[in-house]
Amino acid sequence: MKTVSVMEAVGHVLAHDITEIKPGVCKGRAFRKGHMVRPEDVERLRDLGKENLFVLEIPAGHLHEDDAVHILAEALHGPGVEPAGEPREGKINLKASWPGVLRVDRETLYRFNLLGDVMCATIAGDRYVPAGKVVAGTRAVPLTIAKTRVKEAAAVAREAGGIVRVNPVREARIGVVITGNEVHSGRIQDAFGPIVREKAEALSCEIVSSATAPDDADAIAGEIRSAIDRGADLLVTSGGMSVDPDDVTREGIRRAGAREIVHGAAILPGSVFAIAYLPGPDGTEIPLLGIPACGIYHKVTVFDVILPRVLAGERIGREQLAALGHGGLCEDCHPCIFPACPYGKG
Numbered sequence: 001m002k003t004v005s006v007m008e009a010v011g012h013v014l015a016h017d018i019t020e021i022k023p024g025v026c027k028g029r030a031f032r033k034g035h036m037v038r039p040e041d042v043e044r045l046r047d048l049g050k051e052n053l054f055v056l057e058i059p060a061g062h063l064h065e066d067d068a069v070h071i072l073a074e075a076l077h078g079p080g081v082e083p084a085g086e087p088r089e090g091k092i093n094l095k096a097s098w099p100g101v102l103r104v105d106r107e108t109l110y111r112f113n114l115l116g117d118v119m120c121a122t123i124a125g126d127r128y129v130p131a132g133k134v135v136a137g138t139r140a141v142p143l144t145i146a147k148t149r150v151k152e153a154a155a156v157a158r159e160a161g162g163i164v165r166v167n168p169v170r171e172a173r174i175g176v177v178i179t180g181n182e183v184h185s186g187r188i189q190d191a192f193g194p195i196v197r198e199k200a201e202a203l204s205c206e207i208v209s210s211a212t213a214p215d216d217a218d219a220i221a222g223e224i225r226s227a228i229d230r231g232a233d234l235l236v237t238s239g240g241m242s243v244d245p246d247d248v249t250r251e252g253i254r255r256a257g258a259r260e261i262v263h264g265a266a267i268l269p270g271s272v273f274a275i276a277y278l279p280g281p282d283g284t285e286i287p288l289l290g291i292p293a294c295g296i297y298h299k300v301t302v303f304d305v306i307l308p309r310v311l312a313g314e315r316i317g318r319e320q321l322a323a324l325g326h327g328g329l330c331e332d333c334h335p336c337i338f339p340a341c342p343y344g345k346g
Helices: 038-045 065-076 104-114 145-157 190-200 218-230 250-257 302-313 318-324
Strands: 003-004 018-022 026-033 052-056 060-064 081-083 091-096 100-104 118-122 126-128 134-139 144-146 164-168 173-179 206-214 234-238 260-265 274-279 284-290
Touching: 003 260, 060 065, 060 145, 065 081, 065 091, 065 134, 065 145, 065 190, 081 164, 100 302, 104 118, 104 145, 118 145, 118 206, 134 164, 144 145, 173 190, 173 218, 190 206, 190 234, 190 302, 206 218, 218 250, 234 250, 234 302, 250 260, 250 274, 250 284, 274 318, 284 302, 302 318
Parallel strands: 173 206, 173 234, 234 284
Antiparallel strands: 003 052, 018 026, 060 144, 081 091, 091 134, 100 126, 100 164, 118 134, 260 274, 274 284
């Protein structure tokens, strides 16, 4: 630390906070410790009565925290994520560039934070985030940091292609098949269709086909194929996923030509969820989400967790459904704060 005149302080780092007092109005910090003095700061400092300052000299081979965090932020973000403004107290937030599913490379994040002198914290990944959502924050911990440490940390992040990214979601054309004799016959009113429509439209998807089918495997298969013929590139079925004799929806999905069906997910509500993949036009593959009855009476279910991930192009199978177990038990919070909670974040 040394003393310099305020006119010679540009480029130096303040060694202490500088307080501003406005009589009868406020008293507070005008410049914080660690601030690098800029040319435009000189006159304000003089207005505050400062003709000389205590400053720190940045050692050779070191960077000021603000310069270091710029490098870290650029290395940490992958596609769909960008810095959210300039450093503030040595920290930069990262925000989503577009709406989509946040993916966090947890292993690389751990390696980055293990280095010391640098840090990055993120919100939970595997969730839908809107454009502009802050998804991570990073900073250099000390006021000045060795260039070699910054270079090492940035290399860890860059080698992984960035630690945080947002995969964009597509605007799917959804076909819905609601199964069950009681709905198909009109004995009860369908409650599932409006729920699917609301959640799909919230993600900019379009319902292009909606039909009911009795508890008959061939009838269910026919409605599934009909939805594909009408242009659906994603399918949703409701009900018929449990163990009752009338629960034949999975057999209907098989008869519709499913190449693969995975039944059962490590998540509550939604444990009897099924996902399948059917052949579509021109050799394309059409995902089908089989939603259990919990989708009617729980505000948030496996459907809310899996739908955005499928829209982001992720292929969901046994491994992904098993990984939902950690954090997969909904706590039924009142009020519900999903997605800002552990549910479905694996």
